[in-house]
Amino acid sequence: MTSKQNILSEIRKHGRQPIEMPSFETLSPVRYEDCLEQFVVTARQVGGRVALLEEGTDINALIRSFYPEASVIASSLPFVEAALDPDTVADARELNGTDVGVVKGEVAVAENGCVWVPQTMKERAVLFISECLVIIVDRKDIVNNMHEAYSRIDNPGYGCFISGPSKTADIAQALVMGAQAARDVLYVIV
């Protein structure tokens, strides 16, 4: 007997009377009057920064204004001026040393500052290895809560909800931004 058969037969042997899946109808999840406003509040609470891109403003100029010292920008977005492209690097390690990574988020969540970033690039390391991360979000894609978010997303193989910069409190419970991944996250809302 394979281990798979062994485990499944043990489960059936000890198995219990099946219990029904609950109905989701009793749940009325939080909604906000203004999702954009709430998203901005929550995104800041989780340590992120937020910039609204006004019509007619160049996104590259905006990124430069937030990161004037950045020398290496990595992005596979065609409209972003970048020195490195996660689609064309031969190996993820080449992205080490990136100052600013720029990616596009598909769904933003007002209740917790999460933005869904699916892997649309060859090397997703850009999301984590960059010192700072810029996530571009369309204001039409901001939803109230995770229930709405999960009903909208699709995962192409890898995808991540990112809520602010990498953080830790593992030393004496003191909150520090920039544990292993980006130390700074800027949400650009277009």
Place this chain on the structure above:
Amino acid sequence: MATRHSKAARLFQKNREKAEWQDNTLWGVRVKRDRMAKSLDEWETLRDMASAIKKHTVTNLDVYLEQFAENAEKNGIIVHWAKDAEEFNETVLDILRSHDVRKLVKSKSMLTEECEMNPYLEKNGIKVVETDLGERIIQLLDQKPSHIVMPAIHLTQEEVGALFEKELGSEKGNSDPAYLTYCARKSLRDEFLTADAGLTGANFGVAQTGEIVICTNEGNADMSTSVPKLHIAAMGIEKVIPDYRSLAVFHRLLARSATGQPSTTFTSHFRGPRPGGEMHIILVDNGRSRMLGDDLHWETLKCIRCGACMNTCPVYRRSGGYSYTYFIPGPVGVNLGMLRDGKKYHDNVSACSLCCSCDNVCPAKVNLSEQIYAWRQQLRDFGKEPMSKKVMSGGMKFIFDRPGLYNAAIGCSPLINAAASAAGYAGLGLWGKGRDLPEFAKESFHTMWKKGKVKNDK
């Protein structure tokens, strides 16, 4: 009942300053959790749903596991099944050897602790690097986690500073948490870039989509799996959930319950290998199917490992993670230890004041304290009923069965007032430790009633 837990707790309390810091800090996390819970009108409905979804899933576990494995395989993931810790460790080693892996970076996984995977791999020549900061600290100290979410909660920043000075060459005497975190970041960057494989746990396995979901604040699970090409995920079979609808419920509860955050920073969904990479999932039973058959305790399998029960527990906060004999401490650890091996881990059932606070914070509504109470009633089954309790309850039964003797005993009780202080009550028995004996009345109610001394003044 001087259990191994109570003895260790006394040692922990000797360092009053540290004990007080831990108590206050963990209570602070509980307060943050409360703030999150109260900010959502639907909080209690979410808890009810999480409990119901888990009950549904574990009572249909075979169906969901098969669905999960089938869909994961369709996604190009290689799925393995391991009936116990030994088979799990061997499977990991086989995969690593077939890829000539010498260095493995890993994110936090309580399952790998349970299976004692790290020492097994190290013994077989694989270098294992923990990448969660707290886990890395205790790995460098050759210690075990003292909390499942905050593994290094028992250490002060000065202790971490001294460790990093020795291991990572940090500045002498600098114990600033931001500085130390930066030193670890630099050192771990090197490890990520030179590792041959990454290993992670799994917070959830989604049956409908055949993917695993991992929640971290540091991004270390993602760093571990976005540089090396080989990803191995270790997943306990009870981690499977039906679909994205269910995942939304658990996602909303997990970080709010664990640390009082609205979400972990990263919620990573792995539905297949990276371009040009390889992904394995190892589904581990290691006793879980047997636990499912325990009529009194199967609901412990609903646990999502948030650690909220530890933060709220007055005993955990005042005794520390190391006072428990099972590797998972706190209320859920008491229960998991008993399910694992009651003969071995029975000491921990004393670590509960039955205040029921854990039951009220658990996001999956595991009735932890009720189960601990039930385990205490079952101690006799393990031959572990404490002798003192056996003698006491045996003696009481003898007296309560004999009204004459009972009355005579009550008549003598005022004598105890003098006798107890003379004997130094607190030093006599274990029950007396930390407790004062109430003064016995000169006359019993029974006698007063007979003499007509009890009057209704109304």
